[in-house]
Amino acid sequence: MAATITAPAPNYLNATKGWKSWLLTLDHKRIAILYMVAIAVFFLVGGVMAMLIRLELLNPGRDLVGANTYNKLFTLHGAIMIFLFIIPGIPAILGNFLLPILLGARDVAFPRLNLASWYIFMLGGLFALYSIITGSIDTGWTFYTPYSTQTDTSVVSMTLGAFILGFSSILTGLNFIVTIHKLRLPGITWYRLPLFVWSIYATAIIQVLATPVLGITLLLLVVERLAGIGIFDPAMGGDPVLYQHFFWFYSHPAVYIMILPGMGIISELITTHSHKKIFGYKAVAYSSLGIALVSFLVWGHHMFVSGQSELAAMLFSFLTFFVGIPSGIKVFNWVTTMYRGSIVLNTPMLYALSFLFLFSIGGFTGIFLGALAVDVHLHDTYFIVAHFHYVMMGGTVMAFLGGIHHWWPKMFGKLYNEFWAKIACGLIFVGFNVTFGSQFILGSQGMPRRYYTYVDQYQPLHAFSTFGSWILGAGFLIMAVYLIHSLVKGKRAGSNPWYSLTMEWETSSPPPTENFIELPSLTHGPYDYDKVLPINVEPDGKPAKLKEAVS
Amino acid sequence: MDTTGTLFFPPGGSTYAGDVDSLFYFIYYASAIMFALVIGATIFFIIRYRRRQQTGKTYGKDHNFALEVTWTVIPTILILIVFVWGFRSYMRMNVVPRDAMEVKVTGQKWFWSFAYGSGASSVNELVVPVGQPVKLLMSSRDVIHSFFIPNFRMKMDVLPNRYTITWFEATRTGEFDLFCTEYCGQGHSEMIGRVKVLGEREFSEWLDAGSGPGQGESLVDYGRRLYTSRACNTCHSIDGSANVGPTFKGIFGRQEAMVAGGFITVDENYIRESILQPQAKVVAGYQPVMPTYQGILKDRDIDALIAFMKSLSNE
Amino acid sequence: MSQAKEFADETGQEQAGAHAAPHHHPANLAHHFSDMAQQKDSAKMGMWIFLLTEVLLFGGLFCAYAVYRAWNPEIFHNGHAFLDVTLGTINTIVLITSSLTVALAIRFLQVNKIKLAVINLAATIAFAGTFMVIKYFEYMHKIHEGQLPGKFYTFEGMEGTNPHVFFSVYFLMTGLHGIHVLVGIGIITWVLIRTIKGHFSSEYYTPVELTGLYWHLVDLIWIFLFPLFYLVG
Numbered sequence A: 001m002a003a004t005i006t007a008p009a010p011n012y013l014n015a016t017k018g019w020k021s022w023l024l025t026l027d028h029k030r031i032a033i034l035y036m037v038a039i040a041v042f043f044l045v046g047g048v049m050a051m052l053i054r055l056e057l058l059n060p061g062r063d064l065v066g067a068n069t070y071n072k073l074f075t076l077h078g079a080i081m082i083f084l085f086i087i088p089g090i091p092a093i094l095g096n097f098l099l100p101i102l103l104g105a106r107d108v109a110f111p112r113l114n115l116a117s118w119y120i121f122m123l124g125g126l127f128a129l130y131s132i133i134t135g136s137i138d139t140g141w142t143f144y145t146p147y148s149t150q151t152d153t154s155v156v157s158m159t160l161g162a163f164i165l166g167f168s169s170i171l172t173g174l175n176f177i178v179t180i181h182k183l184r185l186p187g188i189t190w191y192r193l194p195l196f197v198w199s200i201y202a203t204a205i206i207q208v209l210a211t212p213v214l215g216i217t218l219l220l221l222v223v224e225r226l227a228g229i230g231i232f233d234p235a236m237g238g239d240p241v242l243y244q245h246f247f248w249f250y251s252h253p254a255v256y257i258m259i260l261p262g263m264g265i266i267s268e269l270i271t272t273h274s275h276k277k278i279f280g281y282k283a284v285a286y287s288s289l290g291i292a293l294v295s296f297l298v299w300g301h302h303m304f305v306s307g308q309s310e311l312a313a314m315l316f317s318f319l320t321f322f323v324g325i326p327s328g329i330k331v332f333n334w335v336t337t338m339y340r341g342s343i344v345l346n347t348p349m350l351y352a353l354s355f356l357f358l359f360s361i362g363g364f365t366g367i368f369l370g371a372l373a374v375d376v377h378l379h380d381t382y383f384i385v386a387h388f389h390y391v392m393m394g395g396t397v398m399a400f401l402g403g404i405h406h407w408w409p410k411m412f413g414k415l416y417n418e419f420w421a422k423i424a425c426g427l428i429f430v431g432f433n434v435t436f437g438s439q440f441i442l443g444s445q446g447m448p449r450r451y452y453t454y455v456d457q458y459q460p461l462h463a464f465s466t467f468g469s470w471i472l473g474a475g476f477l478i479m480a481v482y483l484i485h486s487l488v489k490g491k492r493a494g495s496n497p498w499y500s501l502t503m504e505w506e507t508s509s510p511p512p513t514e515n516f517i518e519l520p521s522l523t524h525g526p527y528d529y530d531k532v533l534p535i536n537v538e539p540d541g542k543p544a545k546l547k548e549a550v551s
Numbered sequence B: 001m002d003t004t005g006t007l008f009f010p011p012g013g014s015t016y017a018g019d020v021d022s023l024f025y026f027i028y029y030a031s032a033i034m035f036a037l038v039i040g041a042t043i044f045f046i047i048r049y050r051r052r053q054q055t056g057k058t059y060g061k062d063h064n065f066a067l068e069v070t071w072t073v074i075p076t077i078l079i080l081i082v083f084v085w086g087f088r089s090y091m092r093m094n095v096v097p098r099d100a101m102e103v104k105v106t107g108q109k110w111f112w113s114f115a116y117g118s119g120a121s122s123v124n125e126l127v128v129p130v131g132q133p134v135k136l137l138m139s140s141r142d143v144i145h146s147f148f149i150p151n152f153r154m155k156m157d158v159l160p161n162r163y164t165i166t167w168f169e170a171t172r173t174g175e176f177d178l179f180c181t182e183y184c185g186q187g188h189s190e191m192i193g194r195v196k197v198l199g200e201r202e203f204s205e206w207l208d209a210g211s212g213p214g215q216g217e218s219l220v221d222y223g224r225r226l227y228t229s230r231a232c233n234t235c236h237s238i239d240g241s242a243n244v245g246p247t248f249k250g251i252f253g254r255q256e257a258m259v260a261g262g263f264i265t266v267d268e269n270y271i272r273e274s275i276l277q278p279q280a281k282v283v284a285g286y287q288p289v290m291p292t293y294q295g296i297l298k299d300r301d302i303d304a305l306i307a308f309m310k311s312l313s314n315e
Numbered sequence C: 001m002s003q004a005k006e007f008a009d010e011t012g013q014e015q016a017g018a019h020a021a022p023h024h025h026p027a028n029l030a031h032h033f034s035d036m037a038q039q040k041d042s043a044k045m046g047m048w049i050f051l052l053t054e055v056l057l058f059g060g061l062f063c064a065y066a067v068y069r070a071w072n073p074e075i076f077h078n079g080h081a082f083l084d085v086t087l088g089t090i091n092t093i094v095l096i097t098s099s100l101t102v103a104l105a106i107r108f109l110q111v112n113k114i115k116l117a118v119i120n121l122a123a124t125i126a127f128a129g130t131f132m133v134i135k136y137f138e139y140m141h142k143i144h145e146g147q148l149p150g151k152f153y154t155f156e157g158m159e160g161t162n163p164h165v166f167f168s169v170y171f172l173m174t175g176l177h178g179i180h181v182l183v184g185i186g187i188i189t190w191v192l193i194r195t196i197k198g199h200f201s202s203e204y205y206t207p208v209e210l211t212g213l214y215w216h217l218v219d220l221i222w223i224f225l226f227p228l229f230y231l232v233g
């Protein structure tokens, strides 16, 4: 990449050359790029598997793969998308790149640890790959016992992989917490932090608190398989349901590890592109912490029909709903932020709006699932599949794509083709709703998940869903094309093409290795659109007025 | 299955189905309204405040106490309603009526077997009387399964190390789907059965008939019936195509290579053994996953199956 | 767990990374920190968070302990009789003393008594070694007796259903703790070498301090394990 980009001033991309300068870099911005490449590949793999899943489900019975292969497909799809794509995704790429800049720092607190995290991440990826080569794994991404201790597929290497990835996640979170606490530029108080930082902070807390429990759980699973210690094995006085408690104690908070950074991005996109002060800064900031807190108390809502006591079910159901309130507060604040703003419908904003639309649906369906009696019917049906794709794909991934398009000019100093970007966004939005909207109906009609074949009455909706996945795939293909094109011969971007007030736009695009030539002014907060007018320094050095921003 | 019923639900068939549906639709409409508000406002703002010409500074007010209280309180009220409603119906679904008739449900890779008080038994076909509460006492022989009847809005996991209990009362006669909804391996998506709801009289007749060949039914035909009713067909084909297990086509008198090494010619005793102690001699190229039919198949049934397999070899 | 090393390392000498800082500052100050105080605070905070994750890691196992104890109390009662209390006690004392010696080592660094610091670090390693040796003999005995986890359990002399459960939990927890001790030995050796090389002095000894923190935690965990397995029955 470094080769293709030539900005006037030396920047972090061309400061030093050669693969070594990348693989041994301590620069948070380059580490972000390393993550970006790896994660894009994983997403591609997981996505292609998804396409195969949909193809197989086009008709009942065997279309292109048999039951065993199918079971491996959805397990790998789920495991890859969760552990290798969405959990590291936003914090590791955009968090790494932006956090120090937004704090006015030169780097994260522990640069070497940061690089180590990347290598640990890749190691985890290798373990997963090894598992795939050696017979793959067919347990579902939840690795439920006792099935996972009995199947003869290579579970150990995959779980070890997830364990290692957990480590990478912990270390990144730890790094960020310290960075936010200790490396803020004097003058940047907590309430002057952009909301993206707040959300990364809340995320990091969950990462640090929840992931160790996943670690020990997977470790127990591995020992169980290798040494048959009988912790989860009913035949030996163990209890398989205990595994479920352990697993969800991590994996529910994990879903907020996935969404919170996305919510942070949305706050930035909506303020910048409607050129408006965020409504209820503190409410949005603290609701992140609120969500983080409650998320630790609701894991049992994944186990309403696993024979847990009525009392437990009641408590978990009750607490589950209360995540809805802070999430709601965020949604309402974002909408109100647009009031009397000056809204530009460019690609990042379109993704932000898609997020509002899709995440709300995903979230509301979460409320269905939190309601005990209704969940009994919907549990482990396609309604669940639809729910979590709406929140993960429709929520996190939309925010992620929005963020990529928003900060792309900053990261690479290039603009992408706005026209094709809008087309792709449209295709993805439509395709997504066709694919997963239909699955809500499938689910409540009774179609169970993890089925490789199904009874005939579900065929039409499955076909519809598969058709949608093709639109979706097309959208992503277009995106891949124009993004790569932008890298090669995109127009050079100014320092602040969106006329934003957050600090990363005060330095040149792409930023210099040390992030700032002279330290930022700090004359205004990140959202003071009511006080100051941002300017954009074009590559040729001329300051540009806001008017040009209108396309 | 008849496809009437609402957009979201298959036609209900149990006493509490209606309750679940109405809660579902309550949440549905409440969410729909709020969703409409959110998206409506968004669209309005986009159109109204679309950036047309050069912009200056924008409106800076970022607080409105009344507004913020409203959008905190209203959702809270709503979720409290939903919580209470959901919990109360849940309790109704969990507290088994005293007069309930008990059926023992056993899940195993990959089929369901049912044992009735009278000693009658069935596989992959749960037969119950209409208008009478039925208590299901459920356990698994291997991994976790989950017992799901969409029309009854009823679901409960089936665990290997303890009994789980649930109940339902069918409100109308007919046939309904029965799915396994906890992933349990290769045959998970074929672990499907039927629920037959009969009138009082038909049901007691069915109980008396129990199993066994019907009037004037030849042993072979009875064997063929068992082949499907006892779920052999989930793993054994009769058209020669390989499946989880070897095909029954031409099985009798066939030479089979064993995992343990050596060959075996399939005869009556070997078949009997394969059914009662499947793991005793495992056919090369297959997993030892066949469940034992100890206690599920009576001698008469095994004779019938053998006769049936012979008939497949003579063709 | 070798990340404990990572943190300590972060605060080590300025390395010629991908980019050397354009501005000048003390030798031990990494380029992206503005002053030593900031660097030290960061390192300390990082370490504390790391220790928190360690606690949570073991927390999971302590939960498992509680659950299985609740389910088969008689096993845990009978089981603890087969653990050697004297050896356990010795080990406890050994670990506590080792904790003391690291503490001393740090203190001596603060007052620039490098030699004494070196001695105490060495002592700490020695004690840690002793602990592992004793553990080794305990394990060996159990393996010999067949008092092993799950399917490896061949011991006859203990009644109650699923006696192996006790030993499963025992080996899991003491085993993971043992690994931590080994890692600890590694890290302490590393700081010991650096101390001998004279990298540390009263104005810069953060790595030793952080190592100390880690070691205290390892010690603390044992203080919980000992009574839970050896004493209460």
Ligand code: HEA
Binding pocket: A142, A255, A256, A258, A259, A301, A302, A303, A304, A320, A321, A323, A324, A325, A327, A328, A329, A331, A359, A360, A361, A362, A363, A364, A366, A367, A369, A370, A371, A375, A378, A379, A380, A384, A387, A388, A391, A392, A395, A396, B034, B038, B074, B075, B076, B078, B079
């Ligand atoms: C990004 C990931 C993500 C997010 C953010 C969420 C968010 C939520 N999820 Fe979801 N969930 C998953 C990922 C996620 N989930 C996954 C992966 C699974 C399946 C795992 C598996 O089995 O494989 C799952 C499964 C799952 C279940 C288990 C279902 C089952 O297996 O039976 C439940 C049950 O309660 C649930 C509930 C919720 C709730 C209440 C929220 C809430 O946080 C939603 C809050 C948001 C809103 C409510 C919308 C915005 C609010 C307003 C506009 C204000 C008005 C709101 C009200 C009136 C309440 N989820």
Ligand code: HEA
Binding pocket: A040, A041, A043, A044, A046, A047, A048, A050, A051, A053, A054, A074, A075, A077, A078, A079, A081, A082, A085, A086, A139, A140, A141, A142, A385, A389, A392, A393, A397, A435, A449, A450, A451, A452, A469, A472, A473, A476, A477, A479, A480, A483
């Ligand atoms: C972040 C998480 C995530 C994401 C994004 C997706 C994305 C998709 N998922 Fe999946 N999914 C899960 C997480 C996710 N999924 C999980 C956790 C499960 C549960 C597994 C289990 O049950 O154990 C699951 C299960 C699951 C099922 C249910 C399987 C079953 O239960 O039997 C289905 C079926 O339709 C499905 C479909 C899809 C589809 C069509 C997409 C599409 O959105 C995919 C679209 C993406 C692409 C087509 C990629 C193409 C990319 C390019 C062409 C270029 C891009 C590259 C560069 C920019 C360089 N997923």
Ligand code: CUA
Binding pocket: B107, B108, B110, B144, B145, B146, B180, B181, B182, B183, B184, B185, B187, B188, B189, B191
């Ligand atoms: Cu049995 Cu799925």
Ligand SMILES: [Cu+2]
Binding pocket: A251, A252, A255, A298, A299, A301, A302
């Ligand atoms: Cu959850």
